[in-house]
Amino acid sequence: MKELRPALLMFLLFTVICGGIYPGLVTGIAYALFPSQAQGSITTDKNHREIGSPLIGQPFSDAKYFWPRPSATADFGYNPMASGGSNSGPTNPDYLKTVSDRVKAQHDAGALGNIPSGLVQASGSGLDPDLTPDAAEVQVARVAKARGMAEHQVEKLLADCTKDRQLGFLGEPRVNVLELNLALDKQESR
Amino acid sequence: MNMYEWLQTTLFFVLLLLAIKPLGSYLAKVFQGDRTFLSPVLIPCENFLYRICGVDKDEEMQWQRYAWALILFNIICGVALLAILLLQGILPLNPQKLPAFSWPLALNTAVSFMTNTNWQNYGGESTASYFTQMAGFAVHNFLSAATGIVVAIATIRGFVRRRLSEIGNFYVDLARCTLYILLPISLVFAVFLVSQGVIQNFSGYKTVPLVQATSYDKPKLDAKGKALKDAKGNAVTETVTVKEVTIPMGPVASQEAIKELGTNGGGFFNANSAHPYENPTPLSNIVEVFLILLISGSLTYTFGVMAGNTRQGWALLAVMLAILVTATVVLYCAETSGNPLVAKLGVHGVNMEGKETRFGVIGTSLFAAATTGTSCGAVNAMHDSMTPLGGMVPLSLILLSEVVFGGVGTGLYTMIAFVVIAVFIAGLMIGRTPELLGKKIEVREMWMSIITVLTSGVLVLIFSGLALLLPSSVSSMANPGAHGLSEVLYAFASMSNNNGSAFAGLNGNTVFYNLSGAIAMFLGRFAPIVASLAMAGSLAGKKYVPPSLGTLPTDKIPFALWLTLVILIVGALTFFPALSLGPIVEHLIMLGGK
Incomplete structure (x- = not known):
């Protein structure tokens, strides 16, 4: 067993290096260069109260808010303590029933025509903070009516909150639902 | 695109x-x-x-x-x-x-x-x-x-x-x-x-208020923690209102990079x-x-530099790249054509179940192909919810023994085993002496290569078969029918090949899956490692045979094509029956609208 000593000691030393020094160093550099991101990109209101992170979606069901994508997290949708997807297979009858119910809910709330898939199919993380622009578009009439705003006002806010592809070509154009809804509330309280 | x-x-x-x-x-x-x-x-x-x-x-x-x-x-x-x-x-x-x-x-x-x-x-x-x-x-x-x-x-x-x-x-x-x-x-x-x-960071989890409170029905539990039922046998629930949520924190980036x-x-x-x-x-x-x-x-x-033949390295890379790009394209096409069963319900657009808005289908397809062609297994979308053919791509990449780039190191030594096998079969077919980079391929090298290449396949088929015989392990499936088989097949493919991604609907946290999985992961890891090292030891002891007219060149396009075929044929022969019962049947069912 003459290999025992080098194997054991090497394991212990690398535990210190990779498990202590390395993450500590990354944390130090991260706090120095990107303190906000390192701590979750949490936004605060004007009273310095933490009001959530634009990276972590929140559940909205009121007609006056834009609704996010469905979320399959445990207990309630957008539960950050239980990230995950539905893991439903594409031919599962229970799943198809769920999607059908969601389509109906959108139609009942005033959406017209075919519904964009992102709005009735749950995200992988269950915390997806974004909508595609077309998935937000179908909700404009409902939100405007519930708030007594003109549709073009809501359209304008939506356009302001729509982000282009990152660096102009990466990913998809998207709308952050939390930011959009906070912007709506702010506009109304003005 | x-x-x-x-x-x-x-x-x-x-x-x-x-x-x-x-x-x-x-x-x-x-x-x-x-x-x-x-x-x-x-x-x-x-x-x-x-x-x-x-x-x-x-x-x-x-x-x-x-x-x-x-x-x-x-x-x-x-x-x-x-x-x-x-x-x-x-x-x-x-x-x-x-x-x-x-x-x-x-x-x-x-x-x-x-x-x-x-x-x-x-x-x-x-x-x-x-x-x-x-x-x-x-x-x-x-x-x-x-x-x-x-x-x-x-x-x-x-x-x-x-x-x-x-x-x-x-x-x-x-x-x-x-x-x-x-x-x-x-x-x-x-x-x-x-x-x-x-x-x-090392902070505790953060609690933040929700802009709009939400509520859900929570099953009531008795003193022993069992769900209470009413006279009709329905679960008793109470409505819970959620006004704030807890957001987890932690040292994520340091882990994400090495992951x-x-x-x-x-x-x-x-x-x-x-x-x-x-x-x-x-x-x-x-x-x-x-x-x-x-x-x-x-x-x-x-490999090319150390072996003194960089063309050999590029040839292997070309094979890997060709399969990876093909896989990405197939996956992309399957997901963008969407799910016809969902489209019928009045929905338009790509299959978004289990995907994130920000990555788009191409970002998801690239990630899924890369993570399963290698032994990574991180996921940026839920593979379980992909269309049947879309989900078959990551499954197949794992079943090809992860040589499409492959895990760090594991990909290369498994690929070298495939090269040895390809050289040997080609040698048999065209009557040339099997040699690779100036070393004679003999019985011992063949044995070790076969062990490296086939261990995972044997483990996948035996354990999946066993799982299907046990009622308790079948009840772990999240989806009925052919998709359930895909879940089990994916689980053992993933563990035997040390990938780690999952058709995650399957509840793997049972005694059976925990223990059988541990065995599959251990053997799937160390049998090929020992075989590769044994082959290395045997090859190192051999003398160098300079290339002659009878030597098959292994750094040219024909050999790269041949190697690709050998990889695909070994994979297909081993897994075609299982794949036809899982994803392929499900694809036909989906198209049939049933």
């Missing part, structure tokens, strides 16, 4: 190819003990390590001793992790006061991280403390990745060395790999990921790289895919 998707994909592969030569040469220098730009800083650290551990860095090992040191080292790693998991409740850095893992789960998880699999039968944010994540998981991410890489290097030495019985020093290779390669690259990319929004770079794949959070705190932007996504492929791709060039 639209213009943006073409641009993103093309640019990605160009950048990856540009990185392969410099990093591949650097890797060769590190393992040949040459000076590199990091040497002034790292040589003192290295020598300090050797002094404390009592390692003589100039002492070389025969393959048996190399393999023994490697296995002993890995067992120490596994036992230490097992202890951490079982003692989590009393260890430090546990602000959420998370309790210890149950023993079958702890065993499965320890083997999983020791073998570079990172199969996870638990959700990180609700189960693992910061101490477990850093001192346990992150450490194994480095050491299991290094283990894979050094086996590939030792295998290459088998071809390079002539009439020698030694194949290197395990401790020196391991230390150099970790210090010169894994740590510096991880450090740089971890900081970059933070810039995109990946978190890195992709070392093709480990174990997520800090349950949702893995779909979680916005692990993968917040399209740019972080593409960088993570880059990290997944970086070392495995570069090792093909290292």
